[in-house]
Amino acid sequence: MNRNPYFDYIDERLHVLARRIETRGKLNMLDLHLHSENFYMHFFNLLYGYQLENLNSKMQNVEAIDLIDHTNKVIIQVSATCTKQKIESALTKQILNNYKNYAFKFISISKDASNIRKNTFKNPFSLTFMPSSDVFDITSLLNDILSKKAEVIKVIYKFIKDELGGEVDVVRLDSNLASVINTLSKEKWDETNEGESINSFEIERKITHNELKDSKEIIDEYCVFYKKVDEKYSEFDTLGVNKSSSVLRSIRKEYRNLKNSGTPDFVFQSVVEKVKEKILESPNFERIPIDELELCVDILVVDAFIRCKIFENPQNYNYATS
Structure with a gap:
C-alpha cells in the first residue's frame, strides 16, 4: 500500500520543526517555543476538534498550562523537555486545583515520548490523565493522522504547509x-x-x-x-x-x-x-x-x-x- 504523499510532507515538516527546536540557541528559544504553542493550538483544534486558546497570550507565564479549551475541558502543556519530572511538576502545580474536571494533556514538541508514556505520575488534583494516550509526540501524532481519511489528511497538509512552509530544491x-x-x-x-x-x-x-x-x-x-x-x-x-x-x-x-x-x-x-x-x-x-x-x-x-x-x-x- 502506497503512503499518502500528503502524509509524507506532514511527517517531514513536523520533524523539521523538532530539529529546529533541538538546535536553536537560547536567544531564539522563547520565540520558537511561543510559535510552537500557537502552531499546536491550531493543529490540535484541526486534528481533534478542540477549541483551544493560548492562555499565555492572556496571562503571562502560567504554570502548567499553555493551551486551554473550556468547552471540552482540556488543558495542555507544550514543552521541548519531556521527562517524568517535567510532567509531574506540571500536574502538581496549585493552579490545577481550579481545573479538577479538566483533562490534562502533554505535548512533547521535540523529544520521543514512548518511554514516558509507560510511567505513572502523581496527580494530586485528580485531573483526567492517561499517560498512554495523553502524552503526545511526533510519532503518536503521525499515527493519529494516518488513521484519518484522505480528505482530512489533505486539509491537515494544507494547514502545515501554510504554517511551516518548506523551500523547494x-x-x-x-x-x-x-x-x-x-x-x-x-x-x-x-x-x-x-x-x-x-x-x-x-x-x-x-x-x-x-x-x-x-x-x-x-x-x-x-x-x-x-x-x-x-x-x-x-x-x-x-x-x-x-x-x-x-x-x-x-x-x-x-x-x-x-x-x-x-x-x-x-x-x-x-x-x-x-x-x-x-x-x-x-x-x-x-x-x-x-x-x-x-x-x-x-x-x-x-x-x-x-x-x-x-x-x-x-x-x-x-x-x-x-
Whole structure:
C-alpha cells in the first residue's frame, strides 16, 4: 500500500520543526517555543476538534498550562523537555486545583515520548490523565493522522504547509518535471493529435483578456520556467517519444471539461487540481514530495497557458513562434 504523499510532507515538516527546536540557541528559544504553542493550538483544534486558546497570550507565564479549551475541558502543556519530572511538576502545580474536571494533556514538541508514556505520575488534583494516550509526540501524532481519511489528511497538509512552509530544491526541478511529464504522457487519450505548434505570446494581454485576477500572480511567477519546460519537451521529442503533445493534450482536456464551471480564476485553479489528482492517482507516478509535485504542476499548467493550449487568445492576437 502506497503512503499518502500528503502524509509524507506532514511527517517531514513536523520533524523539521523538532530539529529546529533541538538546535536553536537560547536567544531564539522563547520565540520558537511561543510559535510552537500557537502552531499546536491550531493543529490540535484541526486534528481533534478542540477549541483551544493560548492562555499565555492572556496571562503571562502560567504554570502548567499553555493551551486551554473550556468547552471540552482540556488543558495542555507544550514543552521541548519531556521527562517524568517535567510532567509531574506540571500536574502538581496549585493552579490545577481550579481545573479538577479538566483533562490534562502533554505535548512533547521535540523529544520521543514512548518511554514516558509507560510511567505513572502523581496527580494530586485528580485531573483526567492517561499517560498512554495523553502524552503526545511526533510519532503518536503521525499515527493519529494516518488513521484519518484522505480528505482530512489533505486539509491537515494544507494547514502545515501554510504554517511551516518548506523551500523547494530547485536543483531537483528538472528530474521532478521529467517524472510529472512522464506520468502524464502515459495517459491514454482518444483525441487525435491536433498538431499545434509551440508558441510564445504576450502573456499579460492574455491574462487581461481572460479576466484572470487571482491567477495572475502564479502565471507571472512561473512563466519564467517556460524555457526550462521547453528544453525538457525537446529532450523527449528528440528521442522520438512525442511526450510533449501528450502532456499538453491532457491539460487541455481538463480545461475543456472545466471551462464553463465557474469564474476564470476558478477554472484555472480547478485545472491545476485536476492535473495534480491525475498524477497522484496514476500507477506510474514516481513519488516526489507533495510540495515539489505542486510546484511542477503549477509550472506545467502555466506553460500550457503560455502555449495557447488553455484559455482564449485575444482577438487579432499576434504571437511569435518560438
